[in-house]
Amino acid sequence: MTPQRSPLASPADRLVLFVADGLRADKIVQPEGQDRAKFLRRIMKEEGTWGVSHTRVPTESRPGHVAIIAGFYEDVSAVTTGWTMNPVNFDSVFNQSHHTWSFGSPDILPMFQHGASDPDTVETFMYPPEFEDFAGEASHLDTWVFDHVKELFASAKKDKDLNKKLRQNKIVFFLHLLGLDTNGHGFRPHSEEYHNNIKLVDQGIEEITKIMEEFYGHDGRTSYIFTADHGMNNRGGHGDGHPDNTRTPLIAWGAGIRGPRKTGLGHDEFSAESDLIEWQRDDVLQADIAPLMSTLIGTDFPVNNVGELPVTYLKEDERFRAEAVFANAREILAQYQVKHDEKERDELFFRPFQPLSGLNAPDAFVNDIRDRIEAGEYIKAEILSQELIQLSLRGLRYFQTYDWLFLRGIITAGYVGWCMYCLVFVIKYYMLARPTEKLLSKSGAWFMDILSISVFITLGSMIWIQNMPLMYYAYSLFPVYFWNQVLRHRNTLMAGLQLATESGWGVFLLGIATFILTMEALVYSFFKREVLSVCFIFLAIWPVVASKRMRSEHLKLSLAWIGACSCTSVFTLLPVEKGEDINLVVLGGIASLILGAGLVWVLISSSRINRRLSTIMVIQLLAISFSMVLVYSTSQSLRQREGLPFVNQALSWAIVAFSTFLPFVYRGRPTDDYLARLLTICLAFGPLTVLLSISYEMLFYVCFCTTVLLWLEVEREIYRGTRVSVVRSLMVNDIRAALFFLFFINVAFFGTGNVASLGSFSLESVYRFVTIFDPFMMGTLLIIKILVPFFVVSAVLGVISTSLDLQPFSLFLAVMTVSDVQTINFFYFVSDYGSWLEIGTSISHFCIAELFIIFSIILFLLSRLLVGHLAIPRLIKEKTT
Template sequence: MALTATSPSSSSSSSSSSSRNVLLLIGVIFHLIYILSIFDIYFKSPLVHGMTPHRVELSPPADRLFLFVADGLRADKLYQLYEEGGQFVTKAPFLRDIVLHHGTWGVSHTRVPTESRPGHVAIIAGFYEDVSAVTTGPYWMGKWVAFGWTMNPVTFDSVFNQSEHTWSFGSPDILPMFQHGASDPSRVETFMYGAHEEDFSSGKDATALDTFVFDHVDALFRNASHNPNLAARLRRPGVIFFLHLLGLDTNGHIFRPHSREYVENIAYIDKGIREVVNLVEKFYNNDGRTSYVFTADHGMNNRGAHGDGHPDNTRTPLIAWGAGIRKPNNTHPTGHDDFSGDWGLGEVQRNDVKQADIAPLMASLVGLNYPLNSVGELPLVYLENIPLFKAQASFVNAKGILAQYQVKYDSKQRTELFFQPFAPLSNATHSPSILVSRVQSLIDTARYDEAEELCLALIDLSLRGLRYLQTYDWLFLRGIVSAGYVGWMLYSLNHVVGTYVLVGEAAAEGFDYRVWLVLCDLFECFPPLIPQNISPITLYQPNKFHHPFSLQINLLAATTLSTLFTMLYVQEMPPMYYVYCTFPVFFWSEVLKRGGALLVVVKTGLARNWLGSVGLVVGVVAGLELLVELESFSSSTSGFQLFSPRSSLRVLCSRCDVATVYTRAGSLARRCLTDSVGSLLSLHQRVHVTTCREGRGHPTGVGILRIAWVGHGRSICCGDDLGLAGGALILATGGWTLWNSERFFILHRSVKDKTVTNMQEVANARSVITFQLVMVATSVVLVYDTTRSLREKTGLPVVNQIVSWIVLVVSSSIPFIYGLRSNHHFLQRLTVIFLAFAPTMILLSLSYETLFYYFFCASILLWMLIERTLYAVEGPHPNASPRALRPRDARTALIFLFFINVAFFGTGNIASVSGFQLESVYRLTTAFNPFFMGGLIVAKVLVPFLAVSAVLGVLARALDLPPFALFLVVLSVTDVQTLNFFYLVRDDGSWLEIGTSISHFCISEGFLVLSILLFLVSHLLVGRAAVTRVGEGIEASEVEELVDRKGKEEIVEGTLDTREGSRRRKGKATSS
C-alpha cells in the first residue's frame, strides 16, 4: 500500500506559515531572554555592602599623599638606561635618584584586563573590577555602555572617598567615576581637560595633556598663597592629590613605546614630578609629612596596544617615597631577575606588589579607613614604622576582607534551602572568630611577625571563601539553562521535520511507503505512544497530533514549574530566574506531547540506512563542534587566497557540468586552504606582498605572497600596503568585468525569455560599475595620502576626511538605489553589491582586511556555483515550486553557518572591539570617542556579513528551497554551539578574553534574530534578481558568434531563435 502525494492546500500552507511564525516568535523571545542568563550567572557583582570600616588607630606617618599615575607606562621603559652619545643614561633622573637613595621601588603586577578604568579602580579602590560594572547601568545599549565605561555604575568605596578631601587632575575618562562614586561628591574635586583634547592625530603633541595637569597643580598651590581658605584646606590632614598623566598612553598608541616621542614623554613627566615635589615641599615648609606614590595603571605592548595579559601590559613601575616609606635596602638587594638585569639597579632591593595592594598602602600612610571593598594585601616591606603599627595595619587589612566574606556568608545562609558552608572557614579550628582572636592575642603579646603571617593566611582564606559563595548557585542555574537549550532544539527540530521534510516532494520520491511501514511498527511496538483512533498519516502534521496522555503531561509540567517557583521564592532569587525556569518546562512538555515527526524521521532513518543516519547526525554535531573550536581559535576561520581574476571570472562565466563541479570544488579548496592566513596574521602582524605576472600578461592578483612574520611589533612592511594591494585587486577584477561586460551579462540570460538582453541595460550596468570603480580608486588614493599625512605628523587633512565620508556613504547606498526593483541577473547584482562595500573595507582596513574581503567574496561565489551545479547534477527538476528538505541539505546549512562565522571573525575579533586597533578609523576620525570609533569598526566587520547574506538569498532560490527552510535548519541545531559557548564563558582574564567569551555566546545566542535579519536583507538586496537554472544559460562561443554574425544592433532589437539554440546544445551534448 502506498500513499498518494497531494499538493498542499492553501489552508495547510496558511497553517504552516502561521505555525512557523509562532515558532520564530517563541524562538526570538527565548533567545533574547536567555542571552541575559550569563550576566545573572557569571557576572553578578561580587561587591557587598554593610561592612564596618576599619582603620589603624595609631598615629599615621603622613598628613597628605600625592598619587602620580602615568597612564600606559611600562616598567622597563622607566627603569632602563638608554644609549646616547656612547653613554647609557636614564630618561627619568629624578625618579631614579629616588629609587637609589630615598624610597622603595618595585614592579606593580596588574591583573587583566589591562585597561585604564580597571587599573585605576585597583589602585584607588583596592579591588579588581568585575565585568558586571561595565554591563550594569540604568541605560540601554549605547548610553548604557557609555555610562558603564566612563562612570562606574556599581557603588564602591575608594581611598578618595575615605579622604578628608581629594584634588584630582587629568582625563575626563577617569576622574568622574571616583567623584560620582564618592559618598559626598564634593569631597572629590576635579580639574579636567576637554574630551576633544584626546586626539589621536599624529600632528598633536600628547605631552600637552600632562602639561595641563602640572600647570593646574602649580596654579592650585599658587592660588593658596593669597587664598587663606584654600590654604587651610590644603593643610588639613588626610588629603590626597591625584595626578593622572595620559600623555604616555596617547603617544604610545600613536608612535609605539619604542618611539622617541614615548621616551621623551617619560623625561617630561620626570621633570614635571620634580617641579611638583619642589613646589609642595616649599609650600609645606619641608615638614616631612608628605607621602608620594608613583605608578601606572597598565603597560603597553610593542604594538602600542594593551588589554590582554602580556607581561609588557601587566608590569608597571611602583616608586614610593616620603613620610612613612622605607629607604632603599642596600644590604640585601633581593628581588631581581632577568627582567631587571640590565636596569643598573641591582644594588637596591626590588619589591614587587599586586596592583590592588597600593590602595591599603595609601590608606595606612595617611591614616584613612581602608576601602570597604578592598582585597589588596598591605605591602609591609614599603612601610617604615614601628612593628606594632605594621602588625595593626596588617590586622586591619585582614579584618576588612574577612568582613566582606562574613556579610556574603550571612546572606547566603539566610536564603539557601540546603546551604553548604565554605569548609576551610567553618570548622572548629578555623572559624572567623577564632582566627581573629588568635591574631589579637599575638599582637597583645608583641609577637608581631607571627601576627602578620596569620593575617596573610586569614586574607587568603577569606578571598577563597568569597569566590566559593560567588559561584554557589552556578550548578543549579547552569542545569536550568542547559535544559532550556536542549528542549528548544528538540521543539524546533520537530517543527522543521513536520513542515519541511514529511511533505509533498518526499512523498513523491517514494518516501511514503517506508513511512507507512514505520508508522505500522510504531502502532505495534509503542501502543501507549499512539492512540488507536489516530491514523498514521496524522503524524505528517505533528502540530495537530495530541498525545493520549496530554492531560497528565500538562499536570506534570505544572507541578514541576510550581516546585521550581517555590524554591526561587524561598531563596529570594531575582525575577528573571522565574522566566529561565519557565522555558525548559514548556519546551519539554511540548516535545513529549507533539514529538511524532521526530519519531518518524528517527525510525525511517534507522530502517533505511542506520549507519548513514547515525553518520549524518554525528557529522552535523562534529561540524558544529568544529565551528566552536574555529571560533575559539579564530586563526582557522578567515583569511585569503591568491588567484587570477581572469581565470576566476572565466569559471564564474562558464556553463556548469559534472566536470565543473570538481574544477570549482578544487578552486574553493585552494582558497579555503589558505583562508587561515588572514587570521593567523592578526592586525598587528604585517605581510609583505610583491606582485608578479603570469601567463599572457594577465594580473595574478597579488602574485607571490611572502609572509614576513613580525616579532614584537617590528614590522618589515606597513600593513597599509596590504589594504592598497586589496584595493588594486578589486580594481583589476572590476576592470576586467567592465571590459567584458557584454559577455559577462549576456552570457547567463535565459533563452526562454526569447531575447538575449537589452544593450541599454548593459550600458547602464557599465556606467554604475564604472562609477563604483571610481569610488574604489578614490578610496585607495585617500588611504595612501592620509597615511602619508599621518606619518609626517601633519594630522588628518580635512579635505581627505570629508571626501572619505562622502565615498563611504555614497558607495554603500548604491545597492539600495540601483537595481533594487529590477530583475538583473544575479551575477550582475552581486557584482554591484560587492563593489559597493569595497570602499568601506579599504578606508577602514589596517592590514589584511581588504584582501580578506576580496577572497571571501570569491569563496562564497564559488560555493554558490558549486551548490547550483550539484543540485543540477542530481537530476531534472521540472517543478519549480519549493521542494522538501533532504539530508544532503544539511551540508548546505553547515557551510552557510561556517561562512557566517568567517564573515564575523574574518576581519578581526568581532567578539571584542578592544581586539581591534583604533588606527583603522584614522581616515575618518582621530578624535577619541570609543563608541563612535567602535561603531565604525563594527560596520567594517558587518560588510562580509552583508555579502554572504546576498549570496545566500540567491542560493536558496537556486536550490528551489522554501524561504525559511535553511534558516530554520540552522536555527534548530546552532544551539549546540550556544551550549558550548555558555560553558566557555569566562569571568576572569583579560577583557579581550572575557569579551571574546561573552560575544561568542551572544552571537551564537542571537543567531535567530540575526537569521531573520539575514533573510530580510538578502531579500531586499537580491529578491528581484534573475536566478537561472544551470544549463539555461548560453555558451560564450554562441554569444560571441551571435555578436559577430548579427551585430549588437540586432541583439538590441531582436531575438535568438530558441530552436536554433536548443539544436546547438543538443548537438554538442551528443558529441560529448
C-alpha cells in the same frame, strides 16, 4: 558595614597618586627604561619600593582606576556603561579623604566625584574632551596636568584658604596622565612618541615632587605612588588578559614607604635581564594599592575593598604593620559576614563556609589576633591577620559562586533545549514533506503543560524564597519552554531521525562524526587561527572529490575555487600584529577594481545586467578609487602630524554613506541577475573597507568575497546535476552548507588579523573618520569593519538556499540549530581562575561566539531585504527553460 582603620597614627599627611594611563611595565623595568625614566628608576634604586601591579580583565581605564582607587574589581559589564558615570556609587580612597584634588581626563575623574558621599570632597580639574585627539602627538595632555598642579601650588601662596586646605592631613592629589594611552593607540607603544612621552612623564613627576617638597618644607609627611591602570599590546590596543596589558609598574616612595633592598628577590623571566635584578621586586595585585594608600594617610579602608595590604611596601615597624594588616582583615571579614548572613537568611538548604565555621568562627579569629597584638606578638598577629584575609576572601568567593551549579545547570539546559527546539522546527517545516507527525492527545498535551508549569513554579519559588536576582526567572523560563515544545513534538524528532538514517546507520554516524569534528575544529580555531588555513586545503579539493561534473564540465570553475581558497587561506597565517602599510591598502583597492571591472564586463557581455545596474556598478568602482586617494592623502597628513584634514574627513563620511546605502536605495528588480546583485553588495562596502584598512584588510575582503561568490557557483553547479523538483525539503546533506556558512563566519572574523579577544582591535583603523576620543563612535566603526564580511556571506547563504530549491529560511534555521554547539563549548571554557591571560581569553571567546550568532541573525535578515525578492524569479525562470 562599619569602616575599619588602624588605630595608630599614620606616617603621612598627604598622598600623591600618579597614574600613567596605558603604561606597560616593561617600558620602565627593561634595560632601555633607564634612558626614558631616569628619575623613577633612581627612586627604585635609591629611595623607594617597586614591583609589578598585576591587573584584571578587562584591562580598560574604568575598571583599572576603580581597582586602584576603590580596591575592588568591578563587574566586567560595567565597562559597557561608559567612562563617566557609575552603574552604582562606590566608596573609594578619595571619598574617605578630607579632600582630594584630581587633574586629568573628563573620562575618568567624574566617576570618583559622583561616587563620593560628598561631591565637594573630590575636586576636579579637567581639560575639554576635544583635547583627546588621536591624530596628533598627545603628550600635551600630561603637560596640561602638570601645569595645573603647579598653578594650584602657586595660587596657594596668595590664597590663604587654599593654603590652609593644602596643609590639612588625610588629603590626596591624583594626577591622571592620559598622554601615554593616547600616543600608544595612535602610534603604538614601540613608537618614538610613546617613548618620548615616558620621558616627559618622568620629568614632570620629578618637577611636581620638588614643588611639593619645597611647599611643605621637606617635612617628610608626603607619600608618592606611581602606577598605571593597564598596559598596552604591540598593536596599540588593550582590554584582554595578555601580559603586555596586565603588567603595570608600581613605584612607591616617601613617608611610610620602605627603602630599596638589594636582595634580588621576586624576579622572574620578565625582569631577569634588567639592571634592576639586584633590587627586590615586590609584586602586588592592582586592588592592593587602595589599602596601601589608606594605610599611608590613615583613612578608613573603602568598604568594598578586597585588596590585601602589601606590607613589604611599609617601613619595618612591626606594631604598625600588625595593626594595619589587622584592620585590613577586619574590613574584608565584614564583607564576608554580610554575604554569610544574606545566604543564611535566604537559602533553603544553607551550607556554611567550613573554614570559618565552628571552632574557627570569625570572632575567635579576631579575638586571638587582638590578644597577640596586646601581648606584643606582632609578627604572629600579622601572620594570623593575613590568614584571616585569605579565609575571608575564599569565603567571599564561596558565597559569590554559591549558585553556580544551579545556574550552569539551567543555562546548559536552555542552550541544549534551544538547539533541540530549532531542530524540531526545521524537521517539521523544512524536512518532512508534510506535517505527518502523530500529535499528542489532548490529555497528553495537558499533562506536558502542567508538568512544565509545575517545574517552572518550583524553580520560581526557589528563586523567590532565596531572593535571587530577577534575571534568574528568565534563565529558568527558557529551558522549561523549549523542552516543553521538544517533548510535545518528540514524534517529529523520531521522524527526522528515521529520515536521516534512510541511507543506513553507518552513513548517519559518519555524518555525525564529521559534524562534531568540524564544529570542534571551529572551536579550536579561536585558539589557533592556522586551523582555518588547514580547513581551506580540504575545501579546495571538495568540488573535485564531490562531483564528476566539476572535474569534467566545470574544470575552470574548480580551478578558480582552488585558487580562491588558496589565496584566502594565507590571511589566517599572517601575524596579527600589523603596522600601517598604505601600499597594501592601495594594492587591495586595485585588486578590487580589476576583479570588479572584470566581473562587470562579463555580466554586460552575457547580457545579464541592464544599463542602469551597470551604471551603478561603475559608480561604485569610482567610489572605491576615490577612497584610495583619500586613504593615501589622510595617511600622509597624519604621518606628518598635521592632523585629520576636515575636507578628507567630510568626504570619507560622505562616500561611505553614499556607497553603503546605495544597495538599500536601489533594491533591484525581480529581473535583476542574482550574481549582479551580490556583486553590487560587495562593491557597496568596498569604500568603507578601504577607509577602515591599515594593512591587508582590503586584500582579504577581495579574496573573501571572491571565495564566497565562487562557493555559491560551485553549490549551484553541483546541485544542478541532481535537481529533482522546483521546491524540495531540507535533506541531511544540506547541513554541509550550514557548516560552510559557520566556517566562513569564522574566517570573516579571523582573516583581517584579529585574534579571539575583546582587546585585539586597533583604533588606528578609524582615524580617517574620527580622531577625537569617542569610545562608542570608534567602537561602532570597528564593529562595522568586522561585520562587513559577515553581511556578504549572509547574503550569499540566502541565494544558496534558493539555488538549492530550498525555502528561504531553511538553511539559516539549520545554522541556528548547530551554531550553539560552539557557544556551549565556550560557556564551559569560561574561567575565573588561573592567569589573567587565561581568564580574559575565556571570557572573550564566549562573548565573541555569542555575538557571532546575534550578528548573523541580524545580518541575514538584513540581507534578505536586498536579495531575497530577486533571486527567486531568476531561478524559477531557469527551471522552466
